[in-house]
Amino acid sequence: MVRAPCCEKMGLKKGPWTPEEDQVLISYIQRNGHGNWRALPKQAGLLRCGKSCRLRWINYLRPDIKRGNFSREEEETIIKLHEMLGNRWSAIAARLPGRTDNEIKNVWHTHLKKRLKQNQVTLATAATNNKSFDLDSSEPTIPPLLESLVHSPTSPQPSSSEISSVTDVSMSTQNGEANNVEIKSEDMEYSKESFPLIDESFWSDDSVFLPTEYSSNSSGFSGFNVDAQTQDAVAPMADDVQEWPSDGLSLVDNGMDFWYDLFIRAGGAEELPDF
DNA sequence: AAAGGGTACAACCGCACAACG
DNA sequence: ACGTTGTGCGGTTGTACCCTT
Numbered sequence: 342m343v344r345a346p347c348c349e350k351m352g353l354k355k356g357p358w359t360p361e362e363d364q365v366l367i368s369y370i371q372r373n374g375h376g377n378w379r380a381l382p383k384q385a386g387l388l389r390c391g392k393s394c395r396l397r398w399i400n401y402l403r404p405d406i407k408r409g410n411f412s413r414e415e416e417e418t419i420i421k422l423h424e425m426l427g428n429r430w431s432a433i434a435a436r437l438p439g440r441t442d443n444e445i446k447n448v449w450h451t452h453l454k455k456r457l458k459q460n461q462v463t464l465a466t467a468a469t470n471n472k473s474f475d476l477d478s479s480e481p482t483i484p485p486l487l488e489s490l491v492h493s494p495t496s497p498q499p500s501s502s503e504i505s506s507v508t509d510v511s512m513s514t515q516n517g518e519a520n521n522v523e524i525k526s527e528d529m530e531y532s533k534e535s536f537p538l539i540d541e542s543f544w545s546d547d548s549v550f551l552p553t554e555y556s557s558n559s560s561g562f563s564g565f566n567v568d569a570q571t572q573d574a575v576a577p578m579a580d581d582v583q584e585w586p587s588d589g590l591s592l593v594d595n596g597m598d599f600w601y602d603l604f605i606r607a608g609g610a611e612e613l614p615d616f
Numbered sequence: 617a618a619a620g621g622g623t624a625c626a627a628c629c630g631c632a633c634a635a636c637g
Numbered sequence: 638a639c640g641t642t643g644t645g646c647g648g649t650t651g652t653a654c655c656c657t658t
Contacts, residue, residue: 447625
């Protein structure tokens with residue numbers, strides 16, 4: 342099926358919006374709402390395509406839009422969320438009231454990526470294998486992080502009492518080696534013994550599967566694998582989705598919520614960390 | 617003051633997907 | 638099951654503005 346872009350229709354205006362057009366759009370939506378974006382411009386008397394109207398409203402004219410510079414806290418939140426979610430700007434925007442995905446995307450490309458690249462050397466040094474982060478990648482940066490954090494199989498394994506928080510996740514692999522993975526976060530402080538040990542019935546046969554995202558079609562989690570032999574983190578595939586076992590844990594719609602939900606249901610936290 | 621380069625941000629484009637007939 | 642439509646999303650582009658020379 343080939344569909345011509347809506348804005349190719351003759352007579353439809355493109356480019357920057359004028360204050361007059363803004364006012365027409367605002368007035369119309371205030372009166373009638375925006376049930377059908379395609380029909381809206383015609384009904385409102387705008388020479389724009391519905392897509393353009395929708396974008397203008399969502400990214401600029403919506404009354405709950407927060408204008409102005411991003412605070413330090415907002416920037417830190419974006420960085421953290423980008424680590425977990427990758428370039429899923431709408432998911433990140435959902436965590437930042439009043440900010441749009443477009444705005445966050447722009448801030449990332451113009452400010453935060455540069456700032457993080459300045460810190461890249463430090464982070465890469467911390468990584469045991471000296472692999473660097475790819476800040477241009479659309480994938481979450483957790484796989485390389487974990488790659489640096491997975492202990493050597495020959496390292497002494499901590500006893501349960503040595504696990505200081507649920508940010509220490511004990512995992513088993515097919516060959517029975519318990520490899521301890523620390524997922525560090527200053528914002529995650531939970532009690533010891535609260536995180537459940539996940540046995541090999543959960544993880545995949547040849548590698549440890551770390552879910553980062555629950556598929557919206559309810560088919561399972563997507564994520565990445567840690568190779569059982571080499572301890573390398575394997576980049577997630579687009580269709581890397583595995584079934585979640587029927588262990589009673591709820592399924593939520595993104596990676597961060599997944600971890601928090603897992604922690605909380607394990608009894609480790611009273612409430613969600615404040616984002 | 618003018619030119620050139622860099623930056624920030626608004627807007628567009630194309631694709632994916634769900635809903636519906 | 639299939640085609641069509643509407644919407645949402647991420648990537649990319651265009652341009653106004655700012656800074657440096």
